[in-house]
Amino acid sequence: MACKRGALIVLEGVDRAGKTTQCKKLFEALQRSGKPAEMMRFPDRTTTIGKLISAYLENKSDLEDHTVHLLFSANRWEMVPLMKKKLEQGTTLVVDRYAFSGVAFTSAKPGFCLDWCKSPDVGLPQPDLVMFLQLSPSEAALRGQFGEERYEKSDFQRAVQNKFQQLMKDRSVHWQVIDASQSVEDVHKDIMTHSLNAINCAQNQALAELWK
Numbered sequence: 510m511a512c513k514r515g516a517l518i519v520l521e522g523v524d525r526a527g528k529t530t531q532c533k534k535l536f537e538a539l540q541r542s543g544k545p546a547e548m549m550r551f552p553d554r555t556t557t558i559g560k561l562i563s564a565y566l567e568n569k570s571d572l573e574d575h576t577v578h579l580l581f582s583a584n585r586w587e588m589v590p591l592m593k594k595k596l597e598q599g600t601t602l603v604v605d606r607y608a609f610s611g612v613a614f615t616s617a618k619p620g621f622c623l624d625w626c627k628s629p630d631v632g633l634p635q636p637d638l639v640m641f642l643q644l645s646p647s648e649a650a651l652r653g654q655f656g657e658e659r660y661e662k663s664d665f666q667r668a669v670q671n672k673f674q675q676l677m678k679d680r681s682v683h684w685q686v687i688d689a690s691q692s693v694e695d696v697h698k699d700i701m702t703h704s705l706n707a708i709n710c711a712q713n714q715a716l717a718e719l720w721k
């Protein structure tokens with residue numbers, strides 16, 4: 510009998526594109542439509558590794574750049590057994606950031622290439638759909654100031670956006686660009702349509718491995 514697994518759905522995008530709002534809306538809409546779903550986010554700041562990352566992001570500690578990259582990756586790997594279990598049980602996972610943020614943010618730093626940045630995440634569960642919430646820097650600026658955390662600077666965010674564009678050329682990943690300049694409800698409608706398709710397709714497909 511075909512296994513009816515849940516789908517792994519990831520939202521990515523530059524800061525202030527509305528990822529967190531949209532993850533929540535998607536999760537709630539799936540629940541209302543009777544589809545088992547759960548929300549996850551990376552970094553998951555609740556674990557021991559996540560607390561190290563959180564202190565780094567809040568500028569309360571300094572970590573060497575390679576080291577923090579590997580911690581971000583480890584923070585995903587430590588969730589893999591739970592993710593696989595949920596997916597196998599038929600629960601769809603709506604994930605706020607994943608390995609793509611990991612690669613885009615570190616490779617935007619000097620001296621890092623895309624391939625090195627990807628390597629620790631090779632073999633993670635492959636998302637069935639990665640939606641990139643696209644917003645121009647000028648549109649993002651209209652949404653207010655950046656916060657106080659590390660990386661929340663316009664120049665760096667532009668470099669991150671370029672790295673995301675490079676990652677989106679990879680056809681082994683099911684990317685879907687979403688126009689995040691639309692109203693919250695219209696963005697949600699787009700996301701819901703693509704997610705329902707992904708959930709249908711994932712049902713009868715084995716979970717693959719990322720970048721393998």
Ligand code: NYM
Pocket residue numbers: 551552566581582606607608610611612614615659660661
């Ligand atoms: N970030 C996030 C990374 O640098 N590497 C990663 O692997 C991931 C998942 O952490 N600026 C960065 C992107 C964000 C920050 O922010 C986490 P938030 O608001 O918790 O999504």
